[in-house]
Amino acid sequence: MKITGGATLHAPVGTVWTALNDPAILVRAIPGCERLTATAPDTYQLTVTAGVGTITGTYTGEIALTPQQPPSAFLLTATGSGGPGTVSTSVQVRLADDGNGATQLTYDADATVGGVIAGVGQRMLTSVARRQATQFFTAIDELLLTRAAPAQPAAPPEGVRPGGAAGVSSPTAAAPPGASGTTWERPTADRQPAGRLGARPPTGSFLTGVAAGAAIALAGVIVGGLIARRKR
Amino acid sequence: MTSFFGASVQRVEDDRLLRGLGAYLDDLGDDALAAAFVRSPHAHARITDIDVSGALDVDGLVAIYTFEDLPGRLAEPLPLLIPHPSLTHGRTPYPLAAGEVNHVGEPVVMVVARDRYLAEDAAGQIEVSYQPLPAVVGLAAARAAQHLVHDDVPGNLAGNAVQENGDARAAISAAPHVLELDFEIERSASTPLEGRGVLARWDGQAQRMRIWTSTQTSTGVRAAVAAKLGLALADVDVITPDVGGGFGVKIVHPWPEEVLVPWAARLLGQPVKFTEDRREHFIASAHERAQQHHVRVGFDDGGRILGLDVRFWHDNGAYIPYGLIVPIVTSTQLLGPYKPGAYRVEFDSLYTNTVIVTPYRGAGRPQGAFVMERTMDAIAAALRLDRAVVRERNFIQPGEMPYDQGLIFQDGRPLIYDSGDYPALLAKLKELIGWDQFAAYQQAARAQGRRVGIGLGCYVEGTGVGPYEGGHVVVETSGKVKVATGLTTQGQGHQTVFAQLVADELGVPLADVQIVTGDTRRFGYAVGTFASRAAVMSGSAIALAARKARAKALRVAAEAMEVSADDLEIVDGIVQVKGDPASGIALGTVAVLSNPLRYAFDDAAQAATQFAGGDASRPPVAEGEEPGIEGRAFFSPARSTFASGMHAAIVETDPDTAEVTILRYCVVHDCGRLINPRIVEGQIHGGVAQGVAGALYERMAYDDAGQLQNASFMDFLMPYVSEVPARIEIGHQQTPSPLNPLGIKGAGEAGVIPGAAVLAAAIEDAEGFPVTSMPMSPSDLFELRRTHKDTP
C-alpha cells in the first residue's frame, strides 16, 4: 500500500527536523500513545491504546528514525502489532524550505498490512491513513505555532540507568540521546479518553508534540484505529 | 390400502409456517455482520474515482471493498453458466464493477458493518465518481447499435441462432395465403415476496465454509463458490433455508453477493449476511419477457400452416450469465401443440444497459405462446374461420406421438413430444367455457352496448429437463423415514408431495416421513428447481430410492421371519406376511436387524447384537451389502416430458374507461398423473395470476437513460386480489408420461404460459381490432382505440 502526501509547516526546516526526532514530543503526538521507551539510539518501542466509543485495544510497535541528509531527509520505519493485525511500513520524509520561513514536508510511505486488518479493504486502509496523516500535520502545525512545552521523561525502569542528558528537551534542542530504557510518558493533563480515530481532534488538541509524520500515523493509528473499528 | 398418490393431502409444512416458525434467510444469522452495497446510479458509465473517506466516521464500520480488493478468481467475471455454440459474445459481470458499470444497480462497492442500518449509512457516504456513457435502452436502440453496451461486442449482439425443420421460406412462397405480423412483449419479472439473501460462516479451525442462501440451486451455488474461493466442494456446505418464492429469479447463481459474502466472512473471520431490499431486487436481480417478433406465415384455405418463419429479437440486459436459454425456449416452445409444414426460427440476443434477463416462470414460453396464438387468430380472421377450428386443423394428433419437431430443445436434446391429446384438451376447454355458445352471448351484450370478447390460447411445455436428480431414503431404527434430495423448494409443497410418494412406496404413515431439500450436507448431487422439473426428477428419484429401501427391508425381514420376500408386504410401517398383520415386525425393527451391532444402545437394539442369534458361518454384512435400510437412486431421462394445456377467457372492456374485466377464466391442463391435485391447482392459480398480471399490469418502465422508473411495488403493478380472476375454472386431463416411473409431468409453470395470448385474443375479440403487444393497460387500450377509430 503506497501513500504519498505533504503539508506546510510554519517553522524553519531545522526546527521541524529537531521536533520530528524528539521522543518527548512524539509521545504526545501519536494519538493514544501512552508510552515511548527507547530501545536503541533513535529507536523506540511504543505502547498505544486506541478506541472507538467504548471499544479499546492496546498494541505495541516500534519506530526507528534514520537520518539521511539532516535536516532535509530521513527515513522512518515502523512496525506495529495487535490482536487483529500487523503493520510494517517505511516512510521517506523530506523537508524543504519554502522560501517564506516555513517548511514544505513531503512523505512517501510504503506499508504492508497483515492479519485481519488486511481484510478491511484497500481503500478504507489508505483513506484512514491519509486522514491520520492530514490530522497530524494539522496538529503539528498548531504545535509549531503555539510552541507548547514538551513532556518530561519518566523514571527509568528498574535496573536500567538512563545515560546522558535525560532531562527536559525542547523543540529547539538536539534530540536527546535516549539511552535504552528511557521512557517518555504522555503527561496526564494531555491524556484524552480513547477518542474515535478518524474524527477530527478537538481544537487545542492533545497533540503538543510533533508526529513523526505518516509513518507514525500508519503504524500507530491504523492498527489501533482498525482494531477498535473491527471489534464486534 | 389407500394410496397417497393422487390424494389432496394437507401440507405437512403448513403448521410450522402458519405459526410464524419459518426460517427464511433474514431470520438467520443474528450474530452476523451486515453487508450493503453501493450500486451504480448510471445505466452506463466509467468509474473514475471511489472516495470512501466519508464512510470512515460511521460507527460499526468494519470493511469497504472494491474490485481492487478481489483476489484470484474473484477478480474474474462471474461464470457464464450455460455456454452454447451460438453464444459468440457472452459477457458476465465482475462481482464488483471493474471500472465500468453497465446497468443501474450494478454493485460497485461492498460495505460490511455491525448492522444493516450502519452498513447503509456507510454506503451512503461513499462517493463514486462516474463518467457517464451513452446508454443503450430497448431493443430498437440495441439493434440500431448507434452505441454499444460492451466495446468488444459489435452490434450489441450476444448471439444469433437459427433452427429450422424443412424449408419454411419456400413453403411460404408457395402458399395460397401469407400473412406478415409483428408482435411485442414487454419486460416483467419474478418478484417473489422474499428477495435475495445470503449468510456465510467460515470455520477457521476446520477450514470450511457454510452458506445459507435463498436460492433455487444449492449445488450450483456450492460449485460456484468453491471455484471462486479456491475451496474443495467437500469443504463448502450450502443450505437452502425456507424460501419466500423464487419463480426463476433465484436460479441465477452465483449472484455477486453469493461469492462476496462468503469471501468477506473468511477474510474477516466473522459471519456476514446480506439481505437485499425491494429496490435492490428490482435493479440488481433479473427481469424477463422483452422480445420483438416478426412472423411470416403461409397457410392453405383450411388454415393449415404450410410454412412458419419467425424472426425475433431478445433483450438480454447488460450481461448474459444464463446464456441463451430464454430465447431458445421461445424458439422451440413457440410451436406449441402444432405441426407446421415447415418451420424456421431465428433470433438475435441483444445487450442493453439494463438489468440482466434470466428465466421467469415460463422462461420464454409465454412469448412463444403469444406469437403462435396471435398468429393462429390472425389466420382465422383472414379466412373467417372459427379460431378453435383453425387450431384443431393444425394439432399434432395423439396417434402421432411421439412427435419429433426436428429441433433441439433447451436441454440440448431433440424436441420430441412424448405424449398428449390436444384435440381432447380443446374439446374439454370449449365445453368448459362454452365456446360455441359465446357468439350469441356476445351479440346480446353488444345490443346492450357492452363489449365482451372471448379468447383462447394453447401451449405445450417441456418439463422435467435433465440432466438428473437424486434421492436418498433412510429408514431409521425408530421407524421414521428420512429422505433427502438435492434440489430446492420455494413453496411447491415438496415436503408433502415427496412424502406422499415415499409413504406409498414404503407403506409407512405419511407423518413418519420427513423430506429435506436443498441441503448439500444431506444430498450433494443435484441440479436445481426450475423448468417444472422437481416432481418429475426428484419425485422419480425418490420413488426409485424408496423402492430400493423397500426391497432391502423385505430381504432383511424375510430372513428374520424365515419366509420369502415375495410373501411380504408393508402396511402402516409393519412388515407382515400378506394379509396377516399379526405376523408383522415394525419397519424400525427391521432397520435394527439390518445393522449388526456389537453394542446395544437400547432394548430394541439387543436383537441385533452378536449373541442374539443368526448364522455364525456367514459374515454379518454380506458381500455387496451395506448395513441399514437405505436406498439411493438417481433419475436421468433421455428427454423432457411434455405437459400441455389450454386456457380461455371472457373479458369485458369498458367503452369509456377502457378497463378490462375478466368475466371468466378457464383452464384445462394435462400434466400427466397428479400426485397431489390440490397442490397442482394451487400452482395453476398462482401461474394464472402472473399471466393475467403480465398481460394487463406488469411492465418494467425504463426511460431512455436506462433508469428504472418503477422500481418499487408502488409503481410496478403486482396484482392484488382485485386484479386476479375471482374464479379460475380448471379441468384436468391426464396423459401419463412414458418417460418416468411415476407417469407425471411438470406443472409449475403451466398457469402463466398462455395468459397474455388469451387476454390479447379476448380483448381483440371485444374490440374488433388486432392486439399485437402486451401488456395492455387501460390507457394502452384507449390509445389503441383512437388509432383504430375507423375500424368497424
Add this chain to the structure above:
Amino acid sequence: MSGGEELHEVRLTVNGAAYQVRVPARRLLSDCIRHDLGLTGTHVGCEHGVCGACTILLDGDPVRSCLMLAVSADGAQITTVEGLAEPDGTLSPVQQAFADCHGLQCGFCTPGFLTTITAGLRATPDPGEQQAREMVGGNLCRCTGYHNIVASVLRAAQIQRERAARRP
C-alpha cells in the same frame, strides 16, 4: 445495534409478554420485532408499506410495521403471527383455515394475511365473498393467486362459528 446514536427506551407487550428494548429513533418496528425481540414470523417484503407481509396488530388494529418506528409503538399491545394460536397450541380459526384450504405456498406473505384477517373477522365475523376479497385486498401474494386465500377467509369464519357454538 448502532454505536453513536442516542438510544430510546421502548416498552412493548407482544403476544402478552412484556419487552423492554433500547433502540435508536430510526429503528423500524418491523426490525425491532424481528431482530431485537427475535420474533421472526413477521416478514419484510418491500419496506414501503405496499405488500403487507409485515402486518401486525397494534392495539388490535392491523398496522404495517415497516412503516412505523419502534419508538412510536412505546406502550402498545402488539400481536404478531406467533401470538395467534390458542394457549394450548391449537391453531386459531384463521390459521386452521389456511391449512384446510391450501391458502399458503411459500408462506412468506402468510403472517401478514393471518393478522389482517384476524382483525378483519373481528370486525366482520360473517363476510360474504366480496367482503372476504376486500378484507385481503391490501396484501400481496405472488404464489397462490389469492384463490385459496379468499376461500380461507370464508372457512375461517366458518371455523370461528363452529368453535363458538361448541363453547359452553
